[in-house]
Amino acid sequence: MTRIAVRRPSLSRSAGMGLLSALLLTGCASGPPAAASAPTPPQPAVPAQPAAPATPPATILTPEQQADFARWLEGVRQEAEAQGITKATLDLALSNVQELPRVIDLDRKQPEGTVTFATYADRVLTKDRIQRGREMMRQNAALLAQVSARYHVQPQYIVALWGLETNYGRITGGFRIIDALATLAHDGRRPAYFRKELIQALRIVQEDKVDPATMKGSWAGAMGQVQFMPSAFFKFAQDFDGCGRRDIWTKTPDVLASAANYLSTVGWDATTTWGREVTLPAKGLDAAAAAGLDKKRTLAEWGRAGVRTVDGKPLPARALSASLVIPDGPTGRAFLVYDNYRAIMNWNRSTYFATTVGLLADQLGAAP
Secondary structure, eight states: OOOBOOOOOOOSSOOOOOSOOTTOOOOOOSSOOOOOSSOOOSSOOOOOSSOOOOOOOOOOOOHHHHHHHHHHHHHHHHHHHHTTOOHHHHHHHHTTOOOOHHHHHHHHOOOOBOOOHHHHHHHHSOHHHHHHHHHHHHHTHHHHHHHHHHHTOOHHHHHHHHHHHHTTTTOOOOEEHHHHHHHHHHHSSOHHHHHHHHHHHHHHHHHSOOOTTTOEEOTTSOBTTTTBOHHHHHHHOOOTTOSSSOOTTTOHHHHHHHHHHHHHHTTOOTTSOSEEEEEOOSSSOOHHHHBSTTOOEEHHHHHHTTOEETTSOOOOOOOOEEEEEOTTOTTSOEEEEOHHHHHHHHHOOOHHHHHHHHHHHHHHHSOO
């Protein structure tokens, strides 16, 4: 059984991969965006199958720890003010901020799963997710055409990422981002990283007029329907409807444009696809040795080695280089993947995630 660490990568875009969520408009409002409705970790991932050990007692903060947090927070306030965050913003965002014991517990107890890709894919690529994705494609067809034309990303990939990240905006996380980031910056495993993200979150409050009380997301600081970390928000989030602020929480145009802009920025090629499932020859190819994103062969070379499409046909006669990905090893499903797959891996460095995005996109792009 292939093992995979169930986590989110240390990317600018998002923080740690959470446990399996529930598995898995757009008008220019004058007020702050509404809070996400379902308090769930940021990212579909599959828990280990064996029974978990008894849960340790939850962390309880002592008065001394609370006083230490308050002193530490004053230092953050001074640093943020020195970087141009106004006193009014700091008063708004930090006056009622609290250290969250639940976030401390989640940060310290991220499990490793021993689930196979086959099981992961079965749980993530559900009939409901596929059907809902197709409905989202229909409902937002005109908007997706505009977004695709501007950012040169096919609509099915935009919607597939939306679907895998938050089940099309239904599961975005219920933690207050300022509180979660302050907790991780004060008592987490990567305090310097999360301190920078916290100050970026304060900039979002100031520049995009987001109410910190409704600025919610995952326990690890990933926000909104595309689960961007604050630093990624400034790199990739888009105000597609020209409302004057980037709202990845409640506004579908901004959500879809932000996802497309991310892929476009990291090198997406709209003239090709992500890859394809293939069958491997019974003899003549050492799949374990040939697999890996650091290894490429042309489609013609893979064809000469005996690789065929999943229905047994020859590979396309295109001048493309591809890498072999076998998430469950040589006896499991096999995929030849192109550079667009690497763009998805930039979003989330998990072959499980990237492959299921591609497979879901194939379903969404096919006729129902």
